[in-house]
Each structure stands twice: as C-alpha cells, then as structure tokens.
Amino acid sequence: MSTSNRLLIIGGVAAGASCAARARRLDEHAEIIMIERGPDVSFANCGLPYYVGGEISDRAALAVQTPGSLKSLLNLDVRTGCEAVKIDRAGKRVEVKYLADGRSEWISYDKLMLSPGASPLRPALPGINDGRxxxxxxxxxxxxxxxxxxxxxxxxxxxxxxxxxxxxxxxxxxxxxxxxxxxxxxxxxxxxxxxxxxxxxxxxxxxxxxxxxxxxxxxxxxxxxxxxxxxxxxxxxxxxxxxSIGVRPDTELARDAGLELGPRGHIVVNDFMQTSDPSIYAAGDAVQTRDRVIDSSVNVPMGGPANRQGRVAADHIFMADKARPYPGSLGTAIVRGFEVAAGITGWSEKRLQAAGKPYATVTVNDQHHAGYYPGAKPLSFKILWEPDSGRVLGAQATGFEGIDKRLDVMATAILGGMTIDDLCHLELAYAPPFGSAKDVINLAGFTACNRRDGLVRHITELPTDPQVQIVDVRPQPLAEAFPAPANVINIPFPTLRANLAKLDRTRPVLTVCAFGKMSYFAARLLIQEGFDVKSFSGGLKANVDPRSPAKMPTP
Missing domain, CATH: 3.50.50.60 (FAD/NAD(P)-binding domain)
Structure with a gap:
C-alpha cells in the first residue's frame, strides 16, 4: 500500500478526531489511520458527570462517533484497543500493540499526529488502589x-x-x-x-x-x-x-521518541502544532501553547482548544501555504453548582501576582437584567487590566444568570486587545428581559476608568484599624436586614450631605454599600468635602441570594 500520503493519528476524542475530520475534508484521497487505546474513539468527556447524575439519560448521546460511523462519514481507518508503544522517527513508523490478542505491528506514516490527552492524577497514597x-x-x-x-x-x-x-x-x-x-x-x-x-x-x-x-x-x-x-x-x-485533583499529560511516548517537552512534561509545539520533529504534530491536553494574554507558555486541558488545535494541524499538513497559525489559548471556563455559575477568562489576580505582573482590578455587582423587570438576579463581576495601557487581562463572574454571556463578551474583548475605555462603550443587546441599558460590563469599565483617573480609591477588604470610620450608606431597612460588621455608622446616602457633622474630619473614612455604586457616589461627595476617603469595592452584599426571605431591595 502506498504511504506517500498517509496521516497516522494517535488518540481520538477532541484533538485527534478534529484533525481527522478536517484532514478528510481537505484531501479525499489521503490515507488516514486513527488508533485509540480505549474502546471509544470520540466521546463527550465533558458530559460524563451529567450522565452519572441523570441529567443526561442517553448514554449513546455521549459517544459522539464510533469507528463504524467514522468509516462511513469520513472513510477513516479507526482501530480501537490499539496502543502506540514506540515511535521510530528515523524510519517514520510507529509500533502498535493490539490489546485484544497482544500482537504488534509497525505502521508507517508521512505525518504523525499525537493526541494522547491527559490522565487523572493518582498519587501514591496508602489505600488509593482500593476499588472504591x-x-x-x-x-x-x-x-x-x-x-x-x-x-x-x-x-x-x-x-x-x-x-x-x-x-x-x-x-x-x-x-x-x-x-x-x-x-x-x-x-x-x-x-x-x-x-x-x-x-x-x-x-x-x-x-x-x-x-x-x-x-x-x-x-x-x-x-x-x-x-x-x-x-x-x-x-x-x-x-x-x-x-479529582488534576491531570498529568500522557507524554511518555513523545518523551521516549526524544521530542521536546516543557518543564511540566507537556509537548512543545510551534504555532502550527508541529513538535520538535517537523513530521510530527501534537494537540490537545498533552501540549503547551502560547498564552494569548501575556507572553508565556500555557497548558489548557479543555475540549474547545483541543478541537481548534487539531484543525490547525490538519490545515498545516494538507494546505501549508494557506494554513493559519494557532494564536494561543485563553483558558475561558465556567462551572455550575446547582443554581449558581462561576467562571473566568484570561488571567486571575493571584496568577498575575505569582508572575510578578503589574495589574489593577475592580469588582462590581449588579443585576443580570434590568432591575425593574421581574426575575432580576445579582451577579458579581471582576476585571483586571494593565495599568499603563488599560488593556484588559482577565475577567471573572459569578451569579445565577447571564454568567456565560459576560464571560464570552470578555473573552472576545481580551482577544481583541480592548481596554477599560472600550468596555465603557460596548453596545450590548438590551431589552429589560435580557440586560440593562448599562450592562455590568459597562459598569466595570466606568469603575475602572474612575480608579485610573484618580476619582476614587478602592479597597477590597474591610479594615481592622479602629481609626477608620466605616460609613454604610445603604437604606436603613437594608442595613438592618443585612447588618454590616460592628462599628459601622449607617448614614443612608440621601441623608449624607445633611449629616457630615457625624463624621470626624481628622480620621479616614471608608464608604460601603450593597453593590459598590452608592459607595462610590458617597466617596466622591466626601472627597470634595475634604475627607480622606476610600470606597469598598464590590459592596457588602455582593452575593445576595434572591431566594432569601429578607431579599435585598434595589439599592
């Protein structure tokens, strides 16, 4: 059999299957062989927990493709229960072992794609091999x-x-x-x-x-x-x-073949997913790629990046002159716990701190759609940006509704190199059931620009210094329903101007409120009255549960 146009893919699921499908669309006559150690070549691993709990009832729905369907749809030679044990780079061939009968054979290749994935960590703890x-x-x-x-x-x-x-x-x-x-x-x-x-x-x-x-x-x-x-x-x-304590890349095959690995054992690839051997490509959970926010390497073991990486590799193999490089990974992710969702895109504050990168940040809180429309639920939203340029570095959100929407907008904003000024003027879809005229993303941009322009100083933790006067500017019913920490003075914002005498001008002031907005208004007022003021970022009740019997009224 001719091997002049043979692509051998080790590993299926996201990256391998994506590479195979794209390769077939680009070259109907290429010989494409996919080998997979397990019995399933393409399955929705992100859906596995939801079958355990019964939210997904049809197991077959998780098996995205089978060897038979891939043969029918894409004319792929798919071999499950087949393990790659050695790569002969000089001879451009791979030794494989068929697990059912133990026989081995060498399969030659023109191009080789590695998509081995990652395995759950199982540290050598006493008793860890118990079947439970x-x-x-x-x-x-x-x-x-x-x-x-x-x-x-x-x-x-x-x-x-x-x-x-x-x-x-x-x-x-x-x-x-x-x-x-x-x-x-x-x-x-x-x-x-x-x-x-x-x-x-x-x-x-x-x-x-x-x-x-x-x-x-x-x-x-x-x-x-x-x-x-x-x-x-x-x-x-x-x-x-x-x-569930993490994963490690399955890169022993690549290591034994002498391919370059990163410091944590991931396969090093270039922008076209080529390894240190130009005839061998790699994608998915086992590779390290470029970080799209800050110039560094990163591993993002998620299905979305894996699929796109597999496509890039196929493009470079079959139409190198038109192939576009993989631009890197951002790490946008979201998780749900019952009625609450939380997620991130880009860099977090602690990650920036660990890397020694300069940053600024604000946290704002608002409703997921217009507050006067029934069903509005609170969400908390955090952005991080580069102090000199204003370029957005990351965002996080948590709440009951609309978390995915805000993360998706911010992922796009980060990839577009947008700044905090740009966030102020994003025109997002608005009607009362869907959003607000000033979305929480706009509010984050406004707050960030206010901080940059020196209009207010923010802090994120309540001070313990007894000299600081903490002024709660929420309405009295709200302050009583959700009490602030001890030693806080409640002066509702509409009455603040008339009660300045209650404050000691020789002592610093911290303003607090429900969501952070009134705190900012109060801080601006007091600053212009000569007080030394900071505003508490995010608000005292950033994460109010709307199911509470003492539901917070609109601040």
Missing part, C-alpha cells in the same frame, strides 16, 4: 461510578475544581450525601477567592460538606466502607471516593 476510589476520564470510568452508586450512599470528592464540583453536584442529584475536600483554602481555585463565595454558599445550601485547606493522606479499608484520613487528622467515612 474512582477517577473520571472516559465512558468506562463513568459506567463504573454509575454501577457503584446508590441513593443514600456516602461519597467523598477529593478536589474542588471543575470535575470535583460537577461530580459533587451530580452525586447529590442522585441522592448521595457528599463531602467535598480541597487542598487550597477555597473551592474552584482557578478563580480569586472572593469570587467563589456564592458558589461555595450554594453547595453548602444543598448540604454538601466542604473541607478547605486540607488534603487526603491515606485511605483505610473498613468492612463495609472506606475511611479517608486527611492531613489535618480529620476522618471522613465513605462508600466511594471520587479523586
């Missing part, structure tokens, strides 16, 4: 978890990232009691801590126990259950454990 400790990577893992779970069981989920939160939610849907354990001092560590408060509250509202700042040390098998011993000495009893 699960990870979730593929349909078989999902089936094992479904078979092992029954209503009334006790589950411990280790790790409160994307999969951990989703699994905690879905196991509660299924009627299990759930304990969530996170080594960091917050859930959803991808976000800055204050932006996770509402999500954490929502999980607790659904009776999910949460242990923060603690990790698992060992598992101890009992007669009918497992005992999870944490680093702190705390012990949690479980009928099953979901381990």
């Amino acid at each position: 400790v699960f990870t979730l990577r593929n349909l078989q893992d999902m089936d094992r978890i479904v078979a092992a779970t029954e209503e009334g069981m006790r589950a411990v989920v280790i790790g409160a990232g994307f999969i951990g939160i989703e699994m905690a939610e879905q196991l509660r849907h299924k009627g299990l009691s759930v304990e969530l354990v996170e080594l960091q001092t917050q859930i959803f560590p991808q976000l800055d801590s204050p932006m996770t408060a509402l999500l954490e509250s929502e999980l607790r509202r659904h009776n999910i126990g949460i242990t923060l700042g603690d990790g698992v040390a060992r598992f101890e098998a009992q007669e009918n259950h497992l005992r999870c011993h944490l680093n702190s000495g705390k012990v949690l009893d479980a009928d099953l454990v979901i381990l």
Whole structure:
C-alpha cells in the first residue's frame, strides 16, 4: 500500500478526531489511520458527570462517533484497543500493540499526529488502589461510578475544581450525601477567592460538606466502607471516593521518541502544532501553547482548544501555504453548582501576582437584567487590566444568570486587545428581559476608568484599624436586614450631605454599600468635602441570594 500520503493519528476524542475530520475534508484521497487505546474513539468527556447524575439519560448521546460511523462519514481507518508503544522517527513508523490478542505491528506514516490527552492524577497514597476510589476520564470510568452508586450512599470528592464540583453536584442529584475536600483554602481555585463565595454558599445550601485547606493522606479499608484520613487528622467515612485533583499529560511516548517537552512534561509545539520533529504534530491536553494574554507558555486541558488545535494541524499538513497559525489559548471556563455559575477568562489576580505582573482590578455587582423587570438576579463581576495601557487581562463572574454571556463578551474583548475605555462603550443587546441599558460590563469599565483617573480609591477588604470610620450608606431597612460588621455608622446616602457633622474630619473614612455604586457616589461627595476617603469595592452584599426571605431591595 502506498504511504506517500498517509496521516497516522494517535488518540481520538477532541484533538485527534478534529484533525481527522478536517484532514478528510481537505484531501479525499489521503490515507488516514486513527488508533485509540480505549474502546471509544470520540466521546463527550465533558458530559460524563451529567450522565452519572441523570441529567443526561442517553448514554449513546455521549459517544459522539464510533469507528463504524467514522468509516462511513469520513472513510477513516479507526482501530480501537490499539496502543502506540514506540515511535521510530528515523524510519517514520510507529509500533502498535493490539490489546485484544497482544500482537504488534509497525505502521508507517508521512505525518504523525499525537493526541494522547491527559490522565487523572493518582498519587501514591496508602489505600488509593482500593476499588472504591474512582477517577473520571472516559465512558468506562463513568459506567463504573454509575454501577457503584446508590441513593443514600456516602461519597467523598477529593478536589474542588471543575470535575470535583460537577461530580459533587451530580452525586447529590442522585441522592448521595457528599463531602467535598480541597487542598487550597477555597473551592474552584482557578478563580480569586472572593469570587467563589456564592458558589461555595450554594453547595453548602444543598448540604454538601466542604473541607478547605486540607488534603487526603491515606485511605483505610473498613468492612463495609472506606475511611479517608486527611492531613489535618480529620476522618471522613465513605462508600466511594471520587479523586479529582488534576491531570498529568500522557507524554511518555513523545518523551521516549526524544521530542521536546516543557518543564511540566507537556509537548512543545510551534504555532502550527508541529513538535520538535517537523513530521510530527501534537494537540490537545498533552501540549503547551502560547498564552494569548501575556507572553508565556500555557497548558489548557479543555475540549474547545483541543478541537481548534487539531484543525490547525490538519490545515498545516494538507494546505501549508494557506494554513493559519494557532494564536494561543485563553483558558475561558465556567462551572455550575446547582443554581449558581462561576467562571473566568484570561488571567486571575493571584496568577498575575505569582508572575510578578503589574495589574489593577475592580469588582462590581449588579443585576443580570434590568432591575425593574421581574426575575432580576445579582451577579458579581471582576476585571483586571494593565495599568499603563488599560488593556484588559482577565475577567471573572459569578451569579445565577447571564454568567456565560459576560464571560464570552470578555473573552472576545481580551482577544481583541480592548481596554477599560472600550468596555465603557460596548453596545450590548438590551431589552429589560435580557440586560440593562448599562450592562455590568459597562459598569466595570466606568469603575475602572474612575480608579485610573484618580476619582476614587478602592479597597477590597474591610479594615481592622479602629481609626477608620466605616460609613454604610445603604437604606436603613437594608442595613438592618443585612447588618454590616460592628462599628459601622449607617448614614443612608440621601441623608449624607445633611449629616457630615457625624463624621470626624481628622480620621479616614471608608464608604460601603450593597453593590459598590452608592459607595462610590458617597466617596466622591466626601472627597470634595475634604475627607480622606476610600470606597469598598464590590459592596457588602455582593452575593445576595434572591431566594432569601429578607431579599435585598434595589439599592
């Protein structure tokens, strides 16, 4: 058989399947062989938790394509249960092993695509190999978890990232009691801590126990259950454990072949997804790519980037003169916990701090659509920007509705190199059921520009210095329904001008309100009256639950 135009793809799912599909559309006559170690070549791994909990009822819907459908649709030679064990770069061939019968063969290639993905971390802890400790990577893992779970069981989920939160939610849907354990001092560590408060509250509202700042040390098998011993000495009893503490790239094959790897073991690729060997491409969870915000390398193990990377590789293989480079990854992501969603795009504050990058930030709070239209729900929105240029570096949002919309707008704004001034003037879709005349994104732009222009100084934590006069400018009923911390003076904003005498002009002042807007108005007033003033960014009740019996009135 001629090998003059043969593309060999190792690994399916997102990147590999995307590369194969694009390759076939570009060259009807190319020989395309895809090998996959597991039994499923293309499945919706992001949907796995939702089948466990029953929100997705049709298992077949998760198997996006089968070897048969790929043969019929794209004329692909798909071989499942087939593992690549060695790459002979000089001979341009790969040794593969068929797991069913153990036989091996060499498959030659003109171009090779690596899409090995990543595996869940399983640290060498005592007891971790107990059959009741699960990870979730593929349909078989999902089936094992479904078979092992029954209503009334006790589950411990280790790790409160994307999969951990989703699994905690879905196991509660299924009627299990759930304990969530996170080594960091917050859930959803991808976000800055204050932006996770509402999500954490929502999980607790659904009776999910949460242990923060603690990790698992060992598992101890009992007669009918497992005992999870944490680093702190705390012990949690479980009928099953979901381990969700991160992933590692499956790059042993690439390493053994001498391909260049990054500091964390990811495959290094150029802008066209070529590895250090020009005949070998790589994409998906196992690669590091360019960061689209700040000049650095990043690994983003998500389906969206993987699909686009696979397409770029196919373009470069089959139409190099017209191929467009992969511009890099942004890391836009969102998670849902029951009725609350939270997400991020671009860089977080703690990530910028760790990298030593200069930044400025504001947090604003508003309703997801016009406040006077029924059903308006609060959301909290944070942006970060480059102080000198005003260029937006990142954004985070949390709330009940409209979180995905704001993140999508901000992802587009970041990729367009937009500034805080541009955010002020974004024209977004407005009608009362959908948004506000001044969207929360506009408000964030206004607030950021006010800060840049020196109109107000913001702080994000309430001071402990007793010399600071904290002035709560919310209406009295609101201040009584949601009390501020002790030693706060309540002077509703409409009465502030008439009550300046209640404040000591020799002491600093901090203004606070519900969402941050009235606090800013009060700060501007007091600044012009000669006071030393700062405004509390975001508001005291940034994350008010609209289901509360003491629902906050419009400030």
